Amino acid sequence: MTPAAPSTAPDPPSGQVWAHVGQSFKPRDYDVVVLGAGRMGSAFAFYLRHLAPHLSLLLLEEGGLPNEDGATLLAPGLWTARDVPPARLDEARWTRQQLATAFGDISFQPRPLIELFAEEGTDRINAAEALAPFPDALAMVDVSALPFAQVDTQAATYRPGAVALAAAQSAVRLGADLMLNARAHAVLAPDGTGGTVVTQRLSVTNTHQIIVHETHRLRAGVIVLALGADGPHAAEHELGIHTTHARAYRQTPRLDVPSSDGTPTLRAAGLTLRPQNGGFTLIPAIHHRDPHGYTPTGGHLTGVPTGLRRETLEDLVALMDALPPLGTEALGLGRSLSDIPGAWLALPRGRADGGAGGLPLHQQLTGGVHLLLGGPHADTLGLAVAHDLAAAVAGITGRPWENEGAGT
């Protein structure tokens, strides 16, 4: 059978792809089943095919493409060592090298990150001098309000969605099976070794209703939940395993100020201004989890409804003096929530800040069932954590970043 969705050359050992219900599927057992083909699940599948080609692997995705929807697509794609505690720097550097070399064209672009401050501090230099080589960026900042800067010259930007797609395609090329348009949940085996994955193949009716076309039960020795912000919910409601992870809804409004490949990424008071598509994407700070039962809703600015949630709006208002373009029509506030791209982001251990536990992680929920979480720092450390779980499943003890980052 020829792979359907990711149109790669059908090399002999290539895995199968089921893109739609017209392609018949004969249930079988798998050594490893991955739920979710976002960047974490796809990267895990990619590395596991490298490290343990003898293990049969199925990657399941609810969307019609790896990463059709969800947090990966809206992730800033900003690699920076600024958020990384020293003990994890080797993994971050290895991730950067992977991004630069392992996934083809993912728009990887070395681009300094200039973080701006109102107060002096260690390693901070004059902001006007830091911005001087970048007149377009300098024009956006009131350097009297933010006179100090810290520069990460090693920072880079890329497209996380492209990483997910390339990783899933490569995994298939290396022998992984991929089923798209498939909703799945895990059922624990009573003996504590993996479990059963119940897979519902979805199709769309003439009236655009999504219906379950057929249901299969697949036995898996290892199950990886790579469902992003939905992972902890699945762990609790499907497996009965309580975790301390949480989630937050992040919106990424657009700032229509011209940018180019040479424009640095800017950051101030937790707000990141990421050059993208000739303008900027704003990545607001995540201050903390959102409560259970919260439904995102637009806010009001001096009585006018906006599509931005109130907390983000407040952060932007507080920065309007220091970053004057935020106070202009260049900022896309929208009129309702649907006007502003947004996604639920997993917060590992309930934390958004890297230093305090909110870094990407994998966690064994029970024998053979693992939770894989990206979250706010997946851009910088996600690949290393996905690789770490793949190596653990493969039974390999060394990690490439322990040898100063020699690749997979």
Add this chain to the structure above:
Amino acid sequence: MTPAAPSTAPDPPSGQVWAHVGQSFKPRDYDVVVLGAGRMGSAFAFYLRHLAPHLSLLLLEEGGLPNEDGATLLAPGLWTARDVPPARLDEARWTRQQLATAFGDISFQPRPLIELFAEEGTDRINAAEALAPFPDALAMVDVSALPFAQVDTQAATYRPGAVALAAAQSAVRLGADLMLNARAHAVLAPDGTGGTVVTQRLSVTNTHQIIVHETHRLRAGVIVLALGADGPHAAEHELGIHTTHARAYRQTPRLDVPSSDGTPTLRAAGLTLRPQNGGFTLIPAIHHRDPHGYTPTGGHLTGVPTGLRRETLEDLVALMDALPPLGTEALGLGRSLSDIPGAWLALPRGRADGGAGGLPLHQQLTGGVHLLLGGPHADTLGLAVAHDLAAAVAGITGRPWENEGAGT
């Protein structure tokens, strides 16, 4: 006219009370109008009558009694210097003295606060020794999980609702007018000196509908918004003044373990166990604001619906090993939100922690209009902040706590 609701002796200089719409009200100007007769508004009125008896004053309250509803009634009523930064200790001590002496019977009860820790630290002693004088409290704690303790021997408990009622009654006795069952909002004067208070007198129909009986417009030289968590919302939506304050929904579940007047208050990982009515009231930690648009909702514990919000439930679950009664039927989890008392709490400057700006405060919104906010630390500092605003309105520069707390 005889005061109706707070049944105090009608001394000659006593103010008027309008409890229901049957009592006719003839609009007049006031020097000062206070919106909200919770503990902050009532205390402000009480101190202002002391400090500036020449200023006419009207206290407006939407409920049928001062403090019929709202955060004051559910406040823990725990005075402790533990939460207070050193610069504010004089005010805290003065507040304690006021609580002990100025408001009659408010169930003021000196009672140590014993805070328990898993880790050693400065000023921490052996938990078993700290708890030894209190066998009932000792029996609630697994001291192997929480072996260290810090004791605030000056802590005390009291009933904030009783303070609000006594302060409002005393204010009326000292000449303040009080209107109950009145919804009010402020309209700014164009010249920036106070404004107009639009007052709607409410009554209840035979079918239990609340209707507006009559509307009055009162001119006020000074307006004080003492509306608790609704204050910042009123400032923004009625006056167009944006603030950085926020709010959080706090529930106070019951723990049915016997307590007496001699039982200390316990605290661990931010959870306060406050002896009350022969058992304990649990005061969960407030970790951060709730987002705009959040509607509190009950959580689930291993699939069973509870009346406690998820975040509080998680905190209690995390403490069940260290505080075993939390894992028993003694903890009232309820079945739906309405089973557990809860209220919206103002978070001054959006913060819950005293050291980081979340202390009670007053703030001039515009000429003659002040916002008065209690929040999580109102038990310890609220009276001093209410007094401070009263003294400012009265044009007095000294503060009693500057002379080592000599009373009002």
